[in-house]
Amino acid sequence: MTEEHGRSKDNDEVIVRMTKREWEYVKDIHVASKYKEGFETLTPKQQDYTVKHLRDSVGIEFLAGLLFTFIIMVWSLFMDAPLKELANPSDTPLCERAPWYFIGLQELLIYFDPWLAGVVIPSILLAGLIVLPFIDPNKESGIGWYSFRVRPVAVSAFCFGYAMWYILIIVGQFFRGPGRVFYWPWEDKTIVKAVTQVEMTNFHIVGGFAFFILYFSACLITPRLVFKKLYKSLGVTRYHIFVSLMAVMMLIPIKILLRYIFDVKYILSLQIFNTALNF
Template identity: 75%
Template sequence: IASLPPHFIRGYGSPQRQKGLFILSQYGKSKMAEIKDESSKEKDEVIVRMSVREWEYFKDIDVVTKYKEGFETLTPKQQDYTVKHLRDSVGIEFIAGLLFTFIIMVWCLFMDAPLKELADPSNTPIDERAPWYFIGLQELLIYFDPWLAGVVLPSILLVGLLLVPFIDPNKETGIGRYTFRDRPVAVSIFGFGFAMWYILIIIGQFFRGTARMFFWPWEDKSVLKDMPIIEMVNFPIAGGFAFFILYFGIGVIVPQFIFKNFCKTLGVVRYYIFISLFLIMLLIPIKIFLRYVFDVKYILSLQIFNTVLSF
């Protein structure tokens, strides 16, 4: 797929059609030149897209001749410039899939499934550990009430991690590129949330023992530890409201002055969605810190009718 300079596609109708120009090569008219936008800092080139209408407009032009004329004006480095697309990766993905399937088959042949003995009707075991894919939720239950740890927080985390790459509109980089250099904010926040979730799983799997107590790897998890009785404290209602007002107020306002260009690029709607999800995600490590350092059980606890909502 050759990268063509802007002068090659100028003069073909309106600017909209120029941007949507589809260039066919002499190789069976089957290749598309995918070129970056003119605003790109890397190359002064144009994104090539095409619709059915534009194809009807351009199909009668002697594209092959124009292609050859434009190609001859390129430097050797520009002539060798190619863009990876789906067809280039299909073979690699297929081989990777076969290799992964083979590894799973070998694993299944030589490793026993983690099945327990037959159930005894006269004995009900106390299984304190959830499967590994639920251990993260189980770990959150230590710090939050079930309605938060089991429903609200996981839903917000999943939605937030899915939306972060799409909220960051990096027009210079383009669509589909999510390297750290191109999108540092999106990649950093996604990585932070992803790492936080796996840290909870690792703690629940390797550092929790009997009665969900914390054990170091060299300690015997089958023996109950002598834990001092700690009296948990709650924030007063006024203090809880003040905490959340200050937390979200400062968290929403301050970044607008520190990261002016970033906030301006996002726009009002995207910024508030982004910062709200980010602040909610940060509340999880903050609450864990308050629990371990200051023995805080709830930041805010409200009784609404017959229901107590606590965070």
């Protein structure tokens, strides 16, 4: 709800813009003839239509946090932590997994270099998922509403990134055996699988640059032509931020498919200042 500071010269009215949903809440309230600011100046009936943040939001979240903490404490009394014996430097097991919240990173190490899998890609994904809700084009009813019908762009992008990350965790936890080799759930992981060595190939440096130029150009141009309303509602700056984040996020499944289908190890491999930049 926004207030226009311009007042009518005839009757000194205050013009307020609001959505249809907001009007349903306030249409039966009789506002005083003189405009008064502040929560304390409202009548008890008018106060019922305001939001008391500390009471209605923070209090409920605090109680939910206490309840969740109590459940975890009770659960921990009946379930032991899955700790193993002390590490033996002379006996390195073939299959060691990171904690479940790091298994997604461990899975990315199979497809990307460590600096990409451990730092760059997770940072872009987390920053993108945080920024995406604020790029939502629906200014009228998008603020404060999180349903798919009201905010389809933000919800769809967030769900895609969220699901992709948990798919990496599931694959790393249940489909990886000794030596990080892929195992189907019905295969015995205590038996080391004989893996045939496949010679991996890299894109030529010209082909790598061409791939990224064409890929990002297509990602920037295609949505603008297909979803014209999206480009108009987002504007130039927010559109390019949104499309760039989605393009980087889509590179992860594309790189995985290229590795398994075409045996491509690196799309682009550069040697700059004695440092290897491989993607």
